[in-house]
Amino acid sequence: MNYLPIFAYLYHRPVLVIGGGIVAKRKIEQLYRAGAYIKIVASQICNEIEELIELYQIEWISTKFDPIQLDNVFLVIAATNDAILNENIYKEANIRFKLVNVVDDKFNCNFIFPAIIDRSPVLIAISSSGTSPILVRILREKLEALLPKNISEIALIAGKWRNKVKKYFFSLSDRRRFWERIFNGPCINQIIKGNIKKAKLILHNELNIRPNYSGKIILVGTGPGDSNLLTLRALQVMQLADVVLYDNLVSKEVLELVRRDAEFIFVGKKFGCHIFSQKDINTILIKLALQGKYVVRLKGGDPFIFGRGGEEIQAAKEAGVPFQVVPGITAAIGATVYAGIPLTHRDYAHGVTFITGHDHLENITDCVSLILKKQTLIIYMGITKATKISNLLVSKGCIKSTPIAIISKGTRQDQKVLIGTLEKLGCLASCVSTPALIVIGEVVNLHSKLTWFNSEVKYQHPKSCIINLS
Known part of the structure; x- marks a missing residue:
């Protein structure tokens, strides 16, 4: 997380805007809606900002930037087309530990403006940390469509009832559970339908209900x-x-x-x-x-x-x-799918067995007949005893060249898939970190044909490091 998302209370707080063009005007409008006391520094201002100055309590304090103007403001916005000036504003603001945003210049900002869904008092802010404004815009549009139109009414009613609920439910846990019950129950449906009186009646009745909040x-x-x-x-x-x-x-x-x-x-x-x-x-x-x-x-x-x-x-x-x-x-299903290894296949395996590799190791020899009969063997927690497992299986009749796979950190971004044969199991196990899964059987041969997780890397999907040691 490169940025900490916070909501700043700007009501009657001084904010300095440096710039007098259309970009500055858009920022001024946002700040005004938040109740900020806005000061402008600009050599000249556009007609739209002139209109804002007449309509709102906005002060045009100077035509030239002076670092002393930063001393008594809460945050700073630079919206000029002068790159040298913008960089100087950023440096001077940082020296004074001020929040500063240079519009459309990520490297000269210590805070950025998110995309906002405003259903006051509900506010939803979305940011890509300055990497993709178009993506953020699309996400905002999708979220706008999902939210109930009167979600602001829901929040306002909840706010008015908050103190009353505190008098009925003393512990934080009980209050949280009460609101979870309300927000997932019929009260919300009535608000969405516009039946505010009925919603408030439900709220009042719910206050007198003492559900059994047993653990x-x-x-x-x-x-x-x-x-x-x-x-x-x-x-x-x-x-x-x-x-x-x-x-x-x-x-x-x-x-x-x-x-x-x-x-x-x-x-x-x-x-x-x-x-x-x-x-x-x-x-x-x-x-x-x-x-x-x-x-x-x-x-x-x-x-x-x-x-x-x-x-x-x-x-x-x-x-x-x-x-x-x-x-x-389960790991056996998720990891093998991400490795492109089907646990069963009409031509290679008619069944699958799950066992652990750290308890009662002698019982693993019972699986020899399964491997020889086109079955897939999955061994959980077997890495530390991989050599013993290999030696036991071979000594009981398993073919040394039986295909095996070790899947380390399956389905994660740092997934590794090592392919080899049963006789090399111990050697391969020494090359991986846990958690790891051992797969033994002919289905392992399908890995090279069916692997898909690794091929997604070029499309910015999580990585899969494939190491073929067979």
């Missing part, structure tokens, strides 16, 4: 890493969370989508390094839920595929805590 635990599968693979339900739940517990497999871009003021607790576990045991995690989940909190447990992939989700739900059930589960795309 609950919701397990959410976040998929292999690409936030675009989250389900709609997962996004909804993440926006309602009071507390979020997450681990190493949950990507940063997924965490960015969680409600901003939720409490975050990291409970990550790595091979050989457990800050929290599974028992500890179960205890934390239950303790928080019994406090009446909406507890969201984010898990990479799907909670019920090697995610110990079943254990956490069992603990919740035994403690009498309500729970839900939101499925996610």
Whole structure:
């Protein structure tokens, strides 16, 4: 995030505008709508600005810029066609720690104007950090079409009722849940239809309802890493969370989508390094839920595929805590699709088996017959024991040249796909970082023909680094 989006309160605050042309005029109109006290410096002004000076309380203070003019203003806008002057204004304003914008000159700005959807008091600002104004304009048009026309009425009514709601609901959490109920219920539908009296009646009745805000635990599968693979339900739940517990497999871009003021607790576990045991995690989940909190447990992939989700739900059930589960795309499905490797194929594999590679390694030999019978074998968490897995399978009859793939950080921008044979599994595993998935079977041969994620790089899609070591 290159820019911090903020909304400045400019009512009766002095703002200096340097420039007297049409561009300056547009900025002056924006500032006036925000209630700013506007001062103009310009050698000459256009007719449109002359009209604004007559209509509004705008002061033309000088025909020449002097750095001393910056001392008693809140922010500065330079809208001249003199590049040297604009650069000087920027430098002088920066020295005085003033917010300054040189119009259409990103490198001489310490703040920029976003595109604005004005449904006051609701304001939506959109920015591309100065990279693509046309894209921002198109996004604004799309958002304008999606927003209810009377969203301003909704916000105004909510504002008038805010203090009254505080008297009924003392805790911040209870108030938040009340408004979530209102904004997702029939009250909003009545406002949209123009039935304001009926909407206010619903609001009043809702104040006297005391729903059971008992805590609950919701397990959410976040998929292999690409936030675009989250389900709609997962996004909804993440926006309602009071507390979020997450681990190493949950990507940063997924965490960015969680409600901003939720409490975050990291409970990550790595091979050989457990800050929290599974028992500890179960205890934390239950303790928080019994406090009446909406507890969201984010898990990479799907909670019920090697995610110990079943254990956490069992603990919740035994403690009498309500729970839900939101499925996610498991790593085996997401990562292999992004690598162009179908798990089943009429000519190569008639079935697929998922196993882990760190527990009961001797059981992996049971999979030898599957590999020999045109089955695909997926091994989760097998990187640290890749050499042992390779040796065991070969010793039990698997062909050394059996195709294998290792997919590291599948579906993410830094995804890597290593292609080789079973005898080279240990060597390839030493070249990747976790999380990583091992794929064994003839379907791996389709990778070179069906890979699509890597080919999207030229169109500015996330990267896939393909390394063929076969």
